[in-house]
Amino acid sequence: MTATDDERICSLWDAMAQGWAAGDAHAFAAVFAEDCDFTTVRGEKPPGRAGIAAGHDQLFRAAFRATLLDARVRSIRHLRPDLATVNAESAVVAADGTILASTHALAVVERAASDGAWLITAFHNMIPAPRPATPLAS
Template identity: 65%
Template sequence: MQQPDETNAPAHDGTEDDTRAIRALWADMARGWAAGDAALFAASFAEDCDFTTVRGDKPLGRSGIAAGHDALFHGPYAGTVLDARVVAVRFLRPDLATVEAESTINAPDGNPLITTHALAVVERTAQGHWSISAFHNMVPAPRPPQPGPAPDRKETPVGEPTAARPRVRHLAIVARDPEKLAEFYSSVFAMELFHRDPDGSCFLSDGYFSLALIKHRLDGETPAGFNHFGFHIEDTAATTGALVAAGTPKPAERFTDRPFAEYRAMDPEGNWFDLSEHGFGGPRPPSDSTGS
């Protein structure tokens, strides 16, 4: 694992040994991830660490962090590798510092699956050991378009706030060969691959619309072909009220490690669709600005 040598720490606030010890916390996390050892991964965190996942979940301390990652290591991220990079260390006091870090989860074949950014608070204990007391993880949002003339098409970019009217921004297809199909849509329609799941599912975007190519499972009941679509909405509570008033079931929260839609709903015919306030990910749309 390669880590930048530079930090933002004033020379008089933290020693080189302190900086090395802080960086070692992330190296230990990466070793625990590679070994599928949730206890080793969680050992870098304080017993009462305030941890926030990319979905906003808050596991209870070190034991909750270990339990959550054990499920990941035996589930969707089995066999994956974590590349953890400390970007900056800033000492607030000799025994207290903030850390900016980036992490990329790589599939067993080496392909990157997802990159997250984190801001952490680390403290030195009375015994002289450093540990992470607070950790907030997130998936970076697509950058907004640069200022300039408005494009001819008037769609709202993927990941941008919507107007009051919900917009269809997502389509999912169950595919027998997601990689081959992704290559088709990339080469013919210039769509950009922005995420892979460990099972080979591929997610593409044209900057306005996301396309999920979900790996078909031989032991599953979901047939190949169209699976669901998704609305980018402004207010989940208001949309939920409208759906219930229309006689459909209340949307169900999606418990998934994919950083996309938050809720699943269905129409009166039983067709599935997703609901998301934050959008469906993907690259920012092309800008018509000459300064881009």
């Protein structure tokens, strides 16, 4: 676990943002493992990298066409030298700067033994709910 590992992990989110900006669903999905366990903000579970690419291809052709992804890694926790959790925040930004959606994600990243590349193996994305005005009764 080195600063280089953290930089490589952060570069996964940079690559996602570049794929998003290009409207290239395959480039966006390239940072995910072939069998990634991915949960969308709607609780959908696309099957692996191919499903992630297919779902984002639809988004890039419709609701999020010509948008940018402002993705920020907030923390990395190394569980083992080849395994870490990542907390990230993202915003989908329209051409005029309007934020269309804000998300938080918890991801699991793993370094491949074969080539040392980091990939996202699990990703749970969500839209934060506002806090209730009054505390909920227990």
